[in-house]
Amino acid sequence: MPISSVPGYDVAGVVLKVGSQVRTLKEGDEVYGNINEKGLDRPKRSGTLAEYTVAEENLLALKPKNLGFIEAAAIPLAIGTAYEGLQKTALSPGKSILVLRGAGGVGTMVIQLAKHVFGASKVAATSSSAKLELLKSLGADLAIDYTKDNFEDLPEKFDVIYDAIGQSERAVKAIKEGGKVVTIEPVGELAEPAFRFILTSSGAMLETLNAFLENGKVKPVIDPRGTFAFSQTPQAFSYLETGRVTGACIKVYMESKHQQ
Structure with missing residues (x-):
């Protein structure tokens, strides 16, 4: 490069x-x-x-x-990365999404676009304890404190996961059958069916x-x-x-x- x-x-x-x-x-x-x-x-x-x-x-x-x-x-x-990633997952009205690292530059945009542009039925996102209220203010229906809870252990599964931190191996455990995981972080090999894209x-x-x-x-x-x-x-x-x-x-x- x-x-x-x-x-x-x-x-x-x-x-x-x-x-x-x-x-x-x-x-x-x-x-x-x-x-x-x-x-x-x-x-x-x-x-x-x-x-x-x-x-x-x-x-x-x-x-x-x-x-x-x-x-x-x-x-x-940030908004371009968020928007193109959501397009590639085919997120559509009525589908649920989990955003990993929801308080980051891309994550904050993914939450808002998923809710207000793509019409997701439920938006969940992870962050530290201090940033949970920020996630809610942006439109997250469920704010997950990653210091206390493992998102892949939650009983609820998601149609789409937007991985902005590089945890595809964990993310694929939290999707519904036929769901999609998109990641933007080049951390090791991707766990199927997760995929990466270049904006x-x-x-x-x-x-x-x-x-x-x-x-x-x-x-x-x-x-x-x-x-x-x-x-x-x-x-x-x-x-x-x-x-x-x-x-x-x-x-x-x-x-x-x-x-x-």
Whole structure:
């Protein structure tokens, strides 16, 4: 995998210049997106932790009107991973789902999308004791404290399990016959029938979900201590490495005259 010289996937900002073949965006548009279409296997060398960044038109969408730039920058990678994973499981109205690591960046989005976009009949999620109320506030019908209960030992089984922590071997014990387990964590070999996928980011996906973001049914979750000024980038990565982050991992912002 090539190493990026400038890190960063998500971006939210103002379009300053457009190429000659750009048709849907114009200078002055407020946009957001993940600038890597296939970030896990083909990341760009120049990422978004910079004053300016370049992105293809098809990877950006107009920023939801009700969100600021910091909030919008917390969304693209997490919501795209959540949405595509749920699509691949064929989650549909009336089905139940269990989200492992529900308080993480992807997990918080999976809970909300499963409930408000895909129409799941029941959403369960795991977290530590301190984050159970957060899960409920996002729409989880059942919040499971993983420090006290083993989810695979519960009598209830689920149609879909979204594994955002890398526990497919345990997850397959908690699905109904014919159920599906999707995982995003490359931890060892997958236990059948669990499967893994690589996100394909697009502005069209964000446009599809903008209505849910603008009506407040889906919202970004940013760790209360997870927002850092650009000059604090090293501290941001140090905090990320603690493994105690809630919601969106870290958000580094740059004060700019273009975002006043």
